[in-house]
Amino acid sequence: MAVDTPTKPNGLKTALDTIVAPKAAFESLRVAPTWVWALLISIVCVMLSSYITTPAVIHGLSTDWPNLLAKDPNTAALSPDQQQARLAIAVKFTQFVWIITPIFVLFAALIGTVIMIIFNALGRGEGTFGKYWAAQCNIALIPSIGAIILAVIVLLRGSDSFTTAQSVNESIPSLGMLVPGTGKLHVFLAVFTPFSIWAAGLAIAALSIVGRLPRVQAWLGGGLTLVLPALIVAAFAK
Numbered sequence: 001m002a003v004d005t006p007t008k009p010n011g012l013k014t015a016l017d018t019i020v021a022p023k024a025a026f027e028s029l030r031v032a033p034t035w036v037w038a039l040l041i042s043i044v045c046v047m048l049s050s051y052i053t054t055p056a057v058i059h060g061l062s063t064d065w066p067n068l069l070a071k072d073p074n075t076a077a078l079s080p081d082q083q084q085a086r087l088a089i090a091v092k093f094t095q096f097v098w099i100i101t102p103i104f105v106l107f108a109a110l111i112g113t114v115i116m117i118i119f120n121a122l123g124r125g126e127g128t129f130g131k132y133w134a135a136q137c138n139i140a141l142i143p144s145i146g147a148i149i150l151a152v153i154v155l156l157r158g159s160d161s162f163t164t165a166q167s168v169n170e171s172i173p174s175l176g177m178l179v180p181g182t183g184k185l186h187v188f189l190a191v192f193t194p195f196s197i198w199a200a201g202l203a204i205a206a207l208s209i210v211g212r213l214p215r216v217q218a219w220l221g222g223g224l225t226l227v228l229p230a231l232i233v234a235a236f237a238k
Contacts, residue, residue, distance in 0.1 A: 011037035018138040019145075022202055025138060026209035033134035039109070042140040043102045049147035050098035056159040056168045058094050062087065064164040094165075105140060112136040112203065112225045119221030120211045127211030135206040139199050146172055146195030187237040191230035200226035 009032035017025035018038065028034075061068075065087050069076045075086060116132040119125075153171045154162075162168050169190075170176060176190030204222030207213045213221070 009034040011035070014038070015041060015138055015141055018141055018202065022205050023209060026135060026206050029131060029134050029138065029206075030210045033131045035134040035137035038138040038141055039105070042137070042144040043105050045144035046101045046105055046147050047098055049144075049151040050101045052151040053154045053168055054095060054098060056154045056157075056162045057097075057165045058091050059159045060162040060165040060167055061090060061094060063162075067164075105144075108143075108229070109133065109136040109140055111228070112139070115221055115224050115228065116203070116207060116211070119207060119217050119224075120213065123207075123211070123213040123217030123221075125207070125211030125213040125217070127207070127213075131210050132206070135203075135210055139202045139206065142195050142199040142202065146193060182237070184234045184237045188230045188234035191233055192226070196226055196229075 009028065011034040014025050014028050014034050015038040017028070065083075069083060075083060078086070110133075113129060113133045113136045116127065116136070117129055120127045120132070150169070150172055154168060157171070164182075166182065166187075172193045172195070174190045175192040176186050176188075179186045179189055200222050202222075203225045204218050207218035207221050208215070211218075
């Protein structure tokens with residue numbers, strides 16, 4: 001007698017479905033969590049984007065250095081040679097940031113997973129850490145798409161067109177455009193890009209489909225995956 005065997009999950013298909021058919025992707029993740037391919041693709045895209053945009057970030061940092069000094073009395077009090085030494089250190093560090101970007105991708109996925117687990121408990125959902133981790137790794141593809149588009153924009157504009165390091169990331173349209181400047185409100189709103197909002201929408205869908213959460217908890221949990229990073233970035237803004 002023939003015995004039915006479960007179909008082996010296809011990580012690449014699930015990754016693609018997360019972008020074009022999220023309901024199917026999350027229904028698949030609910031049964032068979034798969035995340036390795038999605039995470040690898042996300043890491044490669046983010047590393048590539050960071051590497052490509054590094055010259056623009058360095059140019060913006062160097063151009064904006066006098067303004068940065070004015071905001072930091074301790075550094076402004078140093079001698080010109082010491083200030084240039086500080087700039088050289090900052091530039092050297094920036095040159096190699098792309099190497100450690102996988103840490104940022106993993107950390108973001110972990111934070112998103114923890115948020116999902118918390119709201120899963122609040123809503124008495126059916127999700128597990130493994131399932132939500134898989135969902136977050138696949139959702140990470142969306143910011144990765146944004147990172148690649150950012151790299152293309154930087155290449156088209158040229159590194160010399162950026163006058164601050166912050167202006168590089170803000171090449172992607174965001175709600176920060178509603179509040180010009182560099183204040184905390186601007187930095188907070190700048191996190192709300194089409195890609196971050198898209199990712200938050202997918203988090204809501206994942207909580208609803210993978211965890212079977214009620215609508216309120218799903219929306220609150222998914223919304224927090226967007227708002228919390230914005231609050232953290234704004235908290236460190238000067």
